[in-house]
Amino acid sequence: MSLLPWTIYLSFGGALLSWFGGRRSPLLARWIALASMAGTIAIGACAACQFSPSSGPVSLVNARWLPFADYALSVDGLSLTFVLLTGLAGIAAVLFSWETKKRPGDFFALFLALVGGVYGVFLSADALLLFVFYEIAIVPKYFLVAVWGSTNREYGAMKLVLYSFAGSALVMAGLLWAARETGTSFGMVELVSAARHLPSGIQVPLFALVFTGFAVLAGMFPFHTWAPTGHVAAPTGASMLLAGVVMKLGAYGCLRVALPAFPEGFAMFQPAIAVLAIVGILYAGLVALVQSDFKFVIGYSSVSHMGFVLLGLAAATTQAVSGAVLQMFSHGVVAGLLFAVVGRMVYERTHTRDLRQLRRMALARRMPFVAVVFVLAALASMGMPGFSGFPAELAILAGTWQRSQVWALLAVLGIPVAAAFTLRAVQQAFFGKSAGVGGDGKGAVDSLGGLAGEHPFAPITLPEKLGAVLLLGVSIVIGIRPDLLLDWIAPALESPLLKIAIQGVAQ
Secondary structure (H helix, E strand, C coil), X not given: CCCCHHHHHHHHHHHHHHHHHCCCCHHHHHHHHHHHHHHHHHHHXXXXXXXXXXXXXXXXXXXXXECCEEEEEEECHHHHHHHHHHHHHHHHHHHHCCCCCCCHHHHHHHHHHHHHHHHHHHHECEHHHHHHHHHHHHHHHHHHHHHHCCCCHHHHHHHHHHHHHHHHHHHHXXXXXXXXXXXXXXXXXXXXXXXXXXXXXHHXXXXXXXXXXXXXXXXXXXXXXXXXXXXXXXXXXXHXXXXXXXXXXXXXXXXXXXXXXXXXXHHHHHHHHHHHHHHHHHHHHHHHHCCCEHHHHHHHHHHHHHHHHHHHHHXXXXXXXXXXXXXXXXXXXXXXXXXXXXXXXHHHHHCCCEHHHHCCCCHHHHCHHHHHHHHHHHHHHCCCCCCCHHHHHHHHHHHHHHHCHHHHHHHHCHHHHHHHHHHHHHHHHHCCCCCCCCCCCCCEECCCCCEEECCCCXXXXXXXXXXXXXXXXXXXXXXXXXXXXXXXXXXHHCCHHHHHHHHHHHC
């Protein structure tokens, strides 16, 4: 357990080594990035084997950093779940970015810096330190999208960063106000324990500031528009991280800080949060249903699935919140795989994301491995039994039913909508009719969708196959054995601070 802080240090150290190594050899930068992520996964796996959910939060580091803040790191079942998710999403993203040719040293340096910031957020036991790591994670996002992105990359990068900084400004304002009112340090336990006793007139605006700030990064409607634009503009590896773990930072902040610190404010806004979550589920799903850009379909589906997460938090029952955390893990794995298939496996070979063009290519016959992976990932995204999305969404809906049957019934409508936009994308992208392609399955299209020659697509590389199998395997394992994570999550929700947030609203 004591090695968990090294997930942060190894990521930042790997970033520096990749930056220097990339100037000598692009291959060296790739191997440094892969070794760094493999090291963090190994550390996380060792910690998982040693972790006892019943022991409560485990302090890892506690040292004075500033006169009013500590460099404090700790781990419980929630943070350990996200540490493992970050490692899995990160190493898969490295594998899918293996063929990056444009300044790979710089790319992987920024990539690992982003990963280090994410690890820091999930392990922080001090609210100010959490905010600092939160900010660190924002800066690399801009350069990854602006430099290595594709469609409207400058616009996408700027919109992503402006929304992120706007949200973080609200969080910082709320934390400073809370610390001033309570007179405590920024230590998570001290600040939350004192803030929940503040008068209702102060808790309500404080909750509005902090929750809204975090919810922006979680993609909550109507602050969601950065997500599809940013995902589409980002390179494949960055898209996987944005959807896989970065969006989870916002929801994690809501759960870890806003809900337990300001329970009376949460009670005031709880119905509004539920309504916005349901609107996000349905609205984003319907928008995904009419998209012609393959990557936009996945981008809006991420917003829809994050709506289920926010609904679980709004319901504030143990079952619903457990499902929300499990959904964050599941979505991180499945959405990362979907973006990898669309951005790397399909787009890099066909040079188009237009479903109207893809339907003429008969990709299921010409790229069978890609078709199988996407179909299985699509089933996982729809929440089919046997995949991680099924127990997650089931727990959210069952827990929401305990709070409000109306909320649950409205949210259920998102399931057929998700099936509709997912199956439409599968049909058009992989099982459309070939336009004049020979029986040997060969042929490619030009930028207008016409035949450009009888040449097969480039074969799927070994790193791509390994990344796909890894993410798909994790989704299946958690779909069959969700207790592997729920046995960590449920005890963490029974901790004194989080239990207050849940029971306080129930009362």
